Amino acid sequence: MKKKDRRTSKRISYVCEVECEGAGLSLATRINDLSTSGAFIDSLTCYAPGTYLRLRFRINDTLIEAGAEVRFTMPQMGMGVRFLGLESAHLSALENLIEGAPPGQPPAAAEQPKASAGGHDSWKTPDTLLGNFAIVSMFDVIQLIENNRLSGMLMVFSPLVSGEIYFNDGRIVGAHSGKTGIDALKRLLNVSEGSFEFKRSDAHYPSTIQASSNMSLMLELLRVIDEEAHGMRI
Numbered sequence: 001m002k003k004k005d006r007r008t009s010k011r012i013s014y015v016c017e018v019e020c021e022g023a024g025l026s027l028a029t030r031i032n033d034l035s036t037s038g039a040f041i042d043s044l045t046c047y048a049p050g051t052y053l054r055l056r057f058r059i060n061d062t063l064i065e066a067g068a069e070v071r072f073t074m075p076q077m078g079m080g081v082r083f084l085g086l087e088s089a090h091l092s093a094l095e096n097l098i099e100g101a102p103p104g105q106p107p108a109a110a111e112q113p114k115a116s117a118g119g120h121d122s123w124k125t126p127d128t129l130l131g132n133f134a135i136v137s138m139f140d141v142i143q144l145i146e147n148n149r150l151s152g153m154l155m156v157f158s159p160l161v162s163g164e165i166y167f168n169d170g171r172i173v174g175a176h177s178g179k180t181g182i183d184a185l186k187r188l189l190n191v192s193e194g195s196f197e198f199k200r201s202d203a204h205y206p207s208t209i210q211a212s213s214n215m216s217l218m219l220e221l222l223r224v225i226d227e228e229a230h231g232m233r234i
Contacts, residue, residue: 011035012098022053022070025136031057036094038071038082045136046073048147053081062093075129075148129198133158138191139218145198146170146214152201158194161187166205172214173207181208186221 014034018041020027029043047053051070058064067084086094131141141154142165149170156163156177163177163184175184211217 010098014097016057016059018055018057020047020053020055022047022051023140025140032078034094034098036083036086036091036098038068038080040078040080042078045131046070046075046079046144048140048143049073052084055081055083059093059097062090064090064093066090073144073148075144130195132195133191133193138189138196141196141198142172142214142218150198150200151204152199153205155197155199156188156191156194157196158191160193161191162194163188168204168207170214172209172211172217173205174209182221185209185217186225189218189221190225 011033012035014031016031018029018031018039020029020041020043025045025047027043027045029041032040032042047070049070049072053068053070055066055068056063066086068081069084071080071082073079129144138156145152145154145167147170151168151170152166154165154167156165161177163175165172165185165188166174166176172185175181175188177184177187179187209217211220
C-alpha cells in the first residue's frame, strides 16, 4: 500500500501570531495557513531551507510548541515549514481545528497575490529583496541567495562601508567597495549594521573572485581578517 502523500493533508486559511527561533535568529510574525503536517509563515526574512526551528503559536486556548523544518522559501513573502515531533495533545488541537473549522476565508484583498496581465499568479521569487542587518546577518543573507541559486547584486549600505557583492547562480563572483574583488569583499563581510538590497539579474557578472564555495571563501577571508587584526595589536 502506498504511503499517503503529506501534501494531501487538508489545509485551512488560519491567521495567528507565531514566534520562530532558529539559526541564532528569532522572528515574531504570523502563520497564514495551517495543516496537521505544517504551515506557511508570512515573513520578509526567511530561514534557509533545511533550518530547524522552534515554533510557538496558539490555537484558541492551546499553546502549541513544536519543532519544525523549513522546506521552502519565497523571499520577501514567507516560508513553508513541516512540523516535527508534535505532542499528541497539540496534534489533537490541530485536528479539531482543521476538521471542525468552517471553510477558511481568503485573505483580505490587499494581502492577496495579484494576477499579472498575462493571467499568471505572482507567487514567484521577487526581483528585489530588502532587509536590515539588525535582523539578519551578512552570512545569512549570502546563504539565502546561495540556497535559492539567485544571480544579481547585493547592495550594502552601512555607516562604515558600502558597496556591492555580485552573484551568479548563488555563487559570489565579485565585489566592489572602493576597491574591487577580494579586498572589497573583506571589507563588506565585516558589516554588522545598516541595510541591504538585493536585485536579481538575468545576466551573469564577470568573475573576479573564484572559490569552491561561498562558505570556504568566507571562512578563509575571516581567517585573514583575524590574522591582520591580530598583527595590528602586536
